[in-house]
Amino acid sequence: MTTDAILGEHHLTLHRFPLEQKNRSLQAWDSADEYLLDYTFEHHCAPQHALVLNDAFGAITAALIAQYPTIRVTCVSDSFVSHQACQYNLAENTLNTEHVTSQNSLTSLPQDVDLILMKVPKNAGFMQHQLAQISQLATDIPVIIAGKVKEIHSSTLKSVTHFLSEPKTSLAVKKSRLIFTTSTGKPVKDKFPASWALEKTDFTIYNHANVFSRDSLDIGARFFANYLPQGKKPIKVIDLGCGNGVIGLLTLAKMPNAKLTFVDESAMAVASAEQNVLHNLPEQSSNCTFIQNDCLTDFTPGSADLVLCNPPFHQAQAITDHIAWQMFVQAKQTLKQGGELRIIGNRHLEYQEKLNRLFGNCKIIGNNKKFTVLSATKRG
Structure with a gap:
């Protein structure tokens, strides 16, 4: 299993969880993570508080801390394993965790974020729930959504349009794509539970x-x-x-x-x-x-x-x-x-x-x- 990642200009050791799994072909980050971080580092020079959604094994959070030593990061995941992996990988790379907050998907999002980074989840309903949460936040917060090309459909863009501003998409790189949108300050009702x-x-x-x-x-x-x-x-x-x-x-x-x-x-x-x-x-x-x-x-x-x-x-x-x-x-x-x-x-x-x-x-x-x-x- 490959554990040596280059994210932006940062060399990180990243482990997939659980640690005992035997599938050596899987790694703790993907090309969508790489694309998301490369774009963020190039276009956002000094975010103060980033909200990270669905960071499977902490690759995005670790790279943000490495790039911006004083940034606050709120990492939201529904997965117990993802939270474990994020904490482990931050420690493995001796990164400062003082300003990293982990919370589950049942908790309200923080109100003072100035950048939102999101990986497309497998469950479309869960994505709609998260977009509904983002719609409750202040206006004009940049939102960058990353996923594999095969995960981003016309229905995905329709969901983004329903909850946030009209999205734009990037070119595909290594079979991954980015979606760019912003919060509108106009809350949209969540249909869950x-x-x-x-x-x-x-x-x-x-x-x-x-x-x-x-x-x-x-x-x-x-x-x-x-x-x-x-x-x-x-x-x-x-x-x-x-x-x-x-x-x-x-x-x-x-x-x-x-x-x-x-x-x-x-x-x-x-x-x-x-x-x-x-x-x-x-x-x-x-x-x-x-x-x-x-x-x-x-x-x-x-x-x-x-x-x-x-x-x-x-x-x-x-x-x-x-x-x-x-x-x-x-x-x-x-x-x-x-x-x-x-x-x-x-x-x-x-x-x-x-x-x-x-x-x-x-x-x-x-x-x-x-x-x-x-x-x-x-x-x-």
């Missing part, structure tokens, strides 16, 4: 902007819901990568005495899961814990009876299975002897082979043309 009725139940599901399948039950969760546990035992269950918490919520409905822990690396996912339990099953909320974390890092070994998981096969824009493998390994560590990991995955991902290798056993408990539900047991 959204809500919808959960089919075949009396539940209403609430979703913040950066939550997968925010308008309806996704087809994977719908199939997984047929294979959730039920009964009256007071077992300890973890909904790992919980998203809006619908799997954990349905498990609570079937297991009223269970203790549920909802875990996700997205702040908006964890907040959505908590809101959904409080609204739909308030009498069971005292048996629930909601944690933003990097999978099950630092969870107590042997502390759970059951882990439920619909693992992702991407990190931001990169397709990779290292997060799924991390989830499986840490689930095994967190389970009690005799505890179970139960997952759903696309059939082509071959999770059965991975679980057999890790647990020494794995059985199919359900499948259709697209998905497979698998169960692995921790044995002595």
Whole structure:
């Protein structure tokens, strides 16, 4: 994995997180970061307070601090891993962090910024939410948005136009492009969090902007819901990568005495899961814990009876299975002897082979043309 970056005139060592991932082809910055920073350094000589949105591993923040030693930077991300990476990479390059503020995507934006740098997020609804937040700020703040050419569509520009001033775009460089716009001082209403009725139940599901399948039950969760546990035992269950918490919520409905822990690396996912339990099953909320974390890092070994998981096969824009493998390994560590990991995955991902290798056993408990539900047991 390449860790030596040249951003502007600055040589930086940048690590992708989690540090233990094995995919050597991935790095902690991309050509859109390079383009964004080159343009910023050339055209903005002395910004006082920069707002940085969606800096995946801290490359933009680190380069800004290196270029402008007295600048204040507010770094906003929905990702627990991104915040970890940013802090690590700043320290790795011995950069001054005194004026760097990290905040999650649920916090209001600072009002006194004079430059906004943004990476295009994968989720279009999340981008609309962030643009709505920017629309609440003062007028004429420069906004520079960077992304790969394939990520910037006519709909992207339409969203920018709806919330901010008429955008202009750059030429493509290394398959990346910049969008230039400014705040208008005219607030535009944010449509999030959204809500919808959960089919075949009396539940209403609430979703913040950066939550997968925010308008309806996704087809994977719908199939997984047929294979959730039920009964009256007071077992300890973890909904790992919980998203809006619908799997954990349905498990609570079937297991009223269970203790549920909802875990996700997205702040908006964890907040959505908590809101959904409080609204739909308030009498069971005292048996629930909601944690933003990097999978099950630092969870107590042997502390759970059951882990439920619909693992992702991407990190931001990169397709990779290292997060799924991390989830499986840490689930095994967190389970009690005799505890179970139960997952759903696309059939082509071959999770059965991975679980057999890790647990020494794995059985199919359900499948259709697209998905497979698998169960692995921790044995002595």
